[in-house]
Amino acid sequence: MITPRPEARNEHRRWLLELTTLPTAAGREWRIERWVRLWAEARPGLTVEADPGGNLVIAMEPGKVGPGKDAANGFSEGPPVFLTAHMDHPGKDAAKGFSEGPPVFLTAHMDHPAFVVERIVSPTTVELAFRGGVMDDYFDEAKINIFAAGAKGEHAAKAVISERTGEQQPYKRFLAELEAPDDQIALGDVGVWELPEAEIDAEGILHTNACDDLAALVGALAALDELHRARKEGAQVRDTRVLLTRAEEIGFIGAIGACRNKTMPEGSRVIALENSRSFIDSPIGGGPIVRVGDRLSTFSPALTAAVSKR
Incomplete structure (x- = not known):
């Protein structure tokens, strides 16, 4: 080994x-x-x-x-x-x-679940589709950063989710108001929640995006x-x-x-x-969890045993 x-x-x-x-x-x-x-x-x-x-x-x-x-x-x-x-x-x-x-x-x-720019509504408004599954509570007036990769180089444009818009299937859609006009934002740019700077704390726990x-x-x-x-x-x-x-x-x-x-x-x-x-029975720092199956099948016993042994 x-x-x-x-x-x-x-x-x-x-x-x-x-x-x-x-x-x-x-x-x-x-x-x-x-x-x-x-x-x-x-x-x-x-x-x-x-x-x-x-x-x-x-x-x-x-x-x-x-x-x-x-x-x-x-x-x-x-x-x-x-x-x-x-x-x-x-x-x-x-x-x-x-x-x-x-x-x-x-x-x-x-x-990872994130927003993707699908329409430029105005110099300060964009329409976003959210690709992934996240509870609705996290979207209301949420502060986000949209990462533009324009000719001036990559940068983060600050914005706030203002309202839902359009069809909500297959993706949830939102309007977002930019903090300032940004002509570098383009279709396909990715938006993520505004979060504190990533760090690994004194206990070795990673806090990140x-x-x-x-x-x-x-x-x-x-x-x-x-x-x-x-x-x-x-x-x-x-x-x-x-x-x-x-x-x-x-x-x-x-x-x-x-x-x-x-x-x-x-x-x-x-x-x-x-x-x-x-969860209570799977705390952070408790070690990896080796699943033995899902609702449809049992996984390979030999492979499960080998992984568990490691």
């Missing part, structure tokens, strides 16, 4: 603060994608590919990396492992050199980073990958697309990483 380096904790916390404060929404995940691509480019031996649905797959390149490896692929025996955010067949692939067995995906998604599901995304990248480092130093590791999906908040669109496009080959094992509110 690969143990994370103690000195890596501060770096992983920095990623948490950076990624969970980036504006993102279903279908408008480009800031997250840009961050992830730059992150991977800084790590020789990692690849990033987009599937037809715009989901990202980050993987370690096959090939001998350090002592004690299979010359064909540099991985230990066993199925590939996929780490995915908000997300085969037996036998050896001669081209890729992977060991036998189905891949395992750790999955997470790149979007969007844990769901960006904190899980950071967890997947941190795991892959540690495995990649260990592999370069000569350790035997599984073929491990990260799958980052799009548009989860409006119906698992990216994840469904990944299945239809066979981004996750048939027979793949999936470990979905998610964030949720705390």
